[in-house]
Amino acid sequence: MALAMILFPLLMAALALAFPVGRGRPWRPWLFPVTGCVHMVLALGALAGAGPGSGWAWFALDPPGRIVLLQVSVLYLCCSFYAVGYLKTRQESPNRFFCACLLAFLGVMDLVIWSQHLGVMWVAIEATTLLTAPLIYFKRTPQSIEATWKYLLVGSVGIAMALLGTFFLAYALVHVGLDAPLTVEALLRHAPQLSKPWVQAAFILLLVGYGTKMGLAPMHTWKPDAYGEASGLIGAMLAGGVTSCAFLALMRITHIVNVAGEGAFTSRLLLFMGLFSMTVAAAFMAAQRDFKRMLAYSSVEHMGILVLGLGLGGAALFGTMLHIVTNGLTKGVLFLSAGNIHRAYGSKSTDQVRGVLRRLPVSGALFFLGFLAITGSPPFGPFVSEFNILMGSFDAGQFLIGGAFLALLLVVFVGMSRTVLGAVQGRAPTPAPGTGSSAAYREGFFTVAPPVVLMLLVLLLGIVIPDPLNALLRDAARFLEVRP
Numbered sequence: 396m397a398l399a400m401i402l403f404p405l406l407m408a409a410l411a412l413a414f415p416v417g418r419g420r421p422w423r424p425w426l427f428p429v430t431g432c433v434h435m436v437l438a439l440g441a442l443a444g445a446g447p448g449s450g451w452a453w454f455a456l457d458p459p460g461r462i463v464l465l466q467v468s469v470l471y472l473c474c475s476f477y478a479v480g481y482l483k484t485r486q487e488s489p490n491r492f493f494c495a496c497l498l499a500f501l502g503v504m505d506l507v508i509w510s511q512h513l514g515v516m517w518v519a520i521e522a523t524t525l526l527t528a529p530l531i532y533f534k535r536t537p538q539s540i541e542a543t544w545k546y547l548l549v550g551s552v553g554i555a556m557a558l559l560g561t562f563f564l565a566y567a568l569v570h571v572g573l574d575a576p577l578t579v580e581a582l583l584r585h586a587p588q589l590s591k592p593w594v595q596a597a598f599i600l601l602l603v604g605y606g607t608k609m610g611l612a613p614m615h616t617w618k619p620d621a622y623g624e625a626s627g628l629i630g631a632m633l634a635g636g637v638t639s640c641a642f643l644a645l646m647r648i649t650h651i652v653n654v655a656g657e658g659a660f661t662s663r664l665l666l667f668m669g670l671f672s673m674t675v676a677a678a679f680m681a682a683q684r685d686f687k688r689m690l691a692y693s694s695v696e697h698m699g700i701l702v703l704g705l706g707l708g709g710a711a712l713f714g715t716m717l718h719i720v721t722n723g724l725t726k727g728v729l730f731l732s733a734g735n736i737h738r739a740y741g742s743k744s745t746d747q748v749r750g751v752l753r754r755l756p757v758s759g760a761l762f763f764l765g766f767l768a769i770t771g772s773p774p775f776g777p778f779v780s781e782f783n784i785l786m787g788s789f790d791a792g793q794f795l796i797g798g799a800f801l802a803l804l805l806v807v808f809v810g811m812s813r814t815v816l817g818a819v820q821g822r823a824p825t826p827a828p829g830t831g832s833s834a835a836y837r838e839g840f841f842t843v844a845p846p847v848v849l850m851l852l853v854l855l856l857g858i859v860i861p862d863p864l865n866a867l868l869r870d871a872a873r874f875l876e877v878r879p
Contacts, residue, residue: 396441397454397509403437404430404502411494423494424482430498431475434505438468442867452578453512458871460508462716463643465867466723467508469852470635471501473845474628477731480841481628484738493533500526500632507640513561513577516644517554520608523637524550530632531625542620549617553607557644560600564651567593579647586654595660598652601645602664608641609698610691611668612675619679622691623743627734630687634694634730635723642701642719646875649705653877658708665706666796672699673803680810686736687743689814690729693769696807697722703800704784705875711787712872714780720864721768721776721856724849728765731846732758736818739836745814750823757843759819761850766815768853770808776856 407430411423442461456464478497482490503526506519524547532543565577570590575581582589607614622630652661676696683689701722704715735758740748751759768775771782781804788797860868 396437396444397456397505400434400437400441400505401502401509403433404498404500404505408495408498408502411491411498414491423490424479426494426498427475427478430501431472434501435468435472438464452576452580453515454509455511455580456509457511457579457647458867458874459643459646459716461867462719462871463639464505464508465864466639466720467501467504467636470631470723470727470849473727473849474631474731476841477631477845478628480839481626481734483839483841484836488533488535492529496526496529497629497632500530500636504636504640507643511579513564513579513582513647516647517558517561520557520605520641520644521554523640524554524608527629527633527637530629531621533626533629534624536624538620539624542617542624546617546621549614550607553604553614555604556600556607557604560597560602560604560648563593563597563600564589564648566590567597579651582651583654586651587656589655591655591657594652594655594657598648598657598661599664601648602668605641605645605648606668606698606702609638609645609702610695611698611702612672612695615672615675615695615698618695619688619691622694622730623685623688627687627730627732627737630690630734631727631730634690634726638694638698639719639723642698645702646705650875650877653708658877662706662708665702666793669699669701669703669706670796670799670803672696672702673800673807677803677806677810680807680814683810683814684745685743686745686748686814686818687733689811690726690733693729693807693811694726696803697726697769700781700784700800703796704787707784707787707791707793707796708876709787710790711784712875713868714783714785714787716868716871717783717856717860718777718780721780721853724856725765725768725775725777725853727849728761728846728853729769731842731849732761732765735836735838735842736762745817747824748818749821751819754823755838757838757847761843761846763815763819764850765846765853766811768850768857770811771804772808774854774857776853779857779860 407426411426503519503522510516510519528543528547532539567589571588573585575585610618649661673696676692679692704711736751737743739755742748768777771778785797
């Protein structure tokens, strides 16, 4: 199953590359829905048939990986149909390499999810950087090339730190005379015997490295430019795909270090990084006029929430696992609807973008509902996941952490509301901003149906968590919890 899920998107990417730019363009975007549907079937089969840790030594689907696999599969499936409508409006741009990179991107995300060897997992996460860089540059503007280079440079420094941390973790084995592979299973088995100073140094480097891929502050500097210049489609996959895979890597590392007896050490660092990321995001969202950059800082905030929940441990782990799903799906709603708005107005600034509810009723409503959801308003899924993290902080006796968490959520709500309400309310400018295709842009089925489906799923998760998903979430929380 692992090979099928990894290789099938790569084969479809090769098919997209097999035809020159001038041939096959009408049907090339339809490779996305085909790949998304087949991948979803394979993912459901893997979730139904794989037990905890089942698979090969280097490739297995552990409980946290099952959560990320489900979230990424659903998000990619919806984005695959959106891609058909998006590329129809971008017929002036060759889409051969765009299609190939986005298809291969799914394959390397699967490789991250299934990888149980830290070296293979590192290679897969680096591959996500290399494949998404051309996608950010798709518009071929000076701003997009600047964002791409910043993404590559900052990401490369971060991933180099993660590689050094992986070497340190390997030396923690060698230092005590252990001869074991760098698989998660072997490291967990030998964790109590690992050299503690080398384990601590490895964790710091890996937190910085994979935290850079997540976009944790202060390693988030690539995010506003990359998310701001990428299309809404790519923004959704970055915010809901790359970050989830990087967080999965961090969860696996944290689990190993906790089993090694360094739970107090990891908790302090994770709690600090979580609150710091939320604080930085809240500060930059306070007077943000660019609604796509606002979503980038929202991603910084929610990576902080995930890290905060992981640092709290215990009862907060269930909320953290649920937040992977709710955040990823809600980011899909926001970025896809924001992409429609940007396409219609030809601008990302609220100085030009006004009256979205009048001009784009569905996208405007989705953007507003997505804002309510991502800021933790009931009855949406993020409210339930954030509430569980908050209750986990109180259950652990971390009342100051819980209070700071609530205060930062309030600041973020106020900051985001100024930008979102400024865009969706009022009357659309006359004449409509933008020229050519921007001024003539109208909502289509393929550009609104996918975010509508995602929004319905986010609402469903705020009302009831289906029993199969609830079981997966609890299995993942139990798997990560390390009792003294």
